Amino acid sequence: MRVEIRGGRILWPDGTIEEGSLAIEGGRIAGPTRATGLCAHRVIDARGLLVLPGIVDLHGDAFERQIMPRPGVEVSLAVALQETDLQVVGNGITTAFHAITWSWEPGLRGREMAYRLRDAITTMKPRLAADTHIHLRHETFNLDAVDEIIDWLAEGSVRLLAFNDHTPEIHARINTPVRLQKYAERAHLSVEDFTALLRRVWERRAEVPDANRRLARAAARARIASASHDDETAQMRQQFHALGCGISEFPKTVDAAATARDLGDPIVLGAPNVMRGGSHNGSIGATPMIEQGMCQILASDYYYPSLLHAAFRLAREGVLPFHKAWALISANPAHAAGMTDRGSIRPGARADFVLVDDEQPALPRVMATVVAGRPVFQANRLLAAGF
Known part of the structure; x- marks a missing residue:
């Protein structure tokens, strides 16, 4: 089906924004067109709107709130x-x-739920409007799952692998049962049973480095990008870089982030941090890191609207030119994930777009979203115009 986006202000790869029209064929960008009389099965009227590359979100976990809207209340995964x-x-x-x-x-972040989510996403994928993938956050002390995760990587179930290492932080609270309460509740265990489980897991800590090496090699064989999560030190980033783990996700210190920058590893920080003007939990501020070249990618983390608003805020406050701010949520994450077919508006690329009303720069509004040439979301204005 031929689709034409007419009259929008298009963000081109060189950073210029010019009014024009785009032709879409077979889910790909056929190229710009000046003519308005071309035959198209569907015309999208983008007059007055920005036409931007679709947003690529490498790390979003707000879906957990849809699964469990209240503690202990679970709804259908579908x-x-x-x-x-x-x-x-x-x-x-x-x-x-x-x-x-x-x-x-066990519980929301255990083996059973991981399998249920993988199977649900695989089953639902044809029905989902967004191109949806799994970012598997592997807790490095989850040693019993290593062989299974290697199988997941080989069969293509995972599109991004992250190494999480929260166990030392949890273990540091082992002698203060009240501080383990929230973890026990999340795992649906008593504090006593959770403490016993934690002790058994901690006893195997010497096995973690070898397991990390095996998983990193498996990801490389499958050509799956991998990330380390919450790098605390320069040494930690260097170690993961040596494993071929090329993305630093949410580094906790400036030293770790600076090392990633110097190694040429893209750094992922949270868009809510930018949108809100700082971290909700006292972590390093994302905006100063962006100013110092220590953040190449923003992710939604726990709040999907934050990506759009973070990019506009960075441009509005003069932190980055608009095209570079938008690249943090489009071209850069696409490149880091090895998705060379998207992230910018160019002939041959996937026709993934977001049309934005920027009349109020402090409150940009998504008016339409197009995925692989197919309109999947449209606001009332466009519906009324015959979209």
């Missing part, structure tokens, strides 16, 4: 994923990575 998909495309995200944590803990 319903949760469908609702999440509406939120995703409604906020201009055309490629979504659902960050699934597979830990040694």
Whole structure:
């Protein structure tokens, strides 16, 4: 089907924004067109709107709130994923990575839920509007799962692998049962049973480095990008870089981030941090890191609308030119994930777009989202215009 986007202000790869029209054929960008009389099965009237590359979100876990809207209350995974998909495309995200944590803990982040989510996403994928993938967050002390995860990588179930290492932080609280309460509740265990499990897991800590090496090699064989999560030191980033783990996700210190920058490893920080003007938990501020060249990618983390608003805020406050701010949520994450077919508006690329009303720069609004040439979200104005 031929689609034409007419009259929008298009963001081109060189950073210029010019009014024009785009032809889409077979889900790909056929190229710019000046003519308005070309035969198109569908015309998208983008007059007055920005036409931007679709947002690529490498790390979003807000779907967990759809699964469990209240503690202990779980809804159907199909319903949760469908609702999440509406939120995703409604906020201009055309490629979504659902960050699934597979830990040694049972419950929401345990083995059973990991398998259920993988199977649900695989089953639902044809129904989902966004191009949806799994970002597997492997807890490094989850040693019993290593062989299974290697199988997942080989069969293509995972599109991004992250190494999480929260166990030392949890173990530091082992002699203070009240501080383990929230972890025990999340795992659906008593504090006593959770403490016993934690002790057994901690006893195997010497096995973790070899397991990390095996998983990193498996990801490389499968040509899957990998990331380390919460790098605390320069040494930690260097170690993961040596494993071929080329993305630094949410580094916790400036030293770790600076090392990643010097190694040429893209750094992922949270868009909510930029949107809100700082971290919600006292972590390093994303905006100063961007100013120092220590952040190449923003991710939605826990709030899908943050990507759009973060990019506009960075441009509005003069932190980055608009095209570079938008690259943090489009071209840069696409490149880091090895997705060379998207992230910018160019002939031959996937026709993934978000149309934005920027009349109020402090409150940009997604008016339409197009995934692989197919309109999947449209606001009332465009519906009324015959979109």
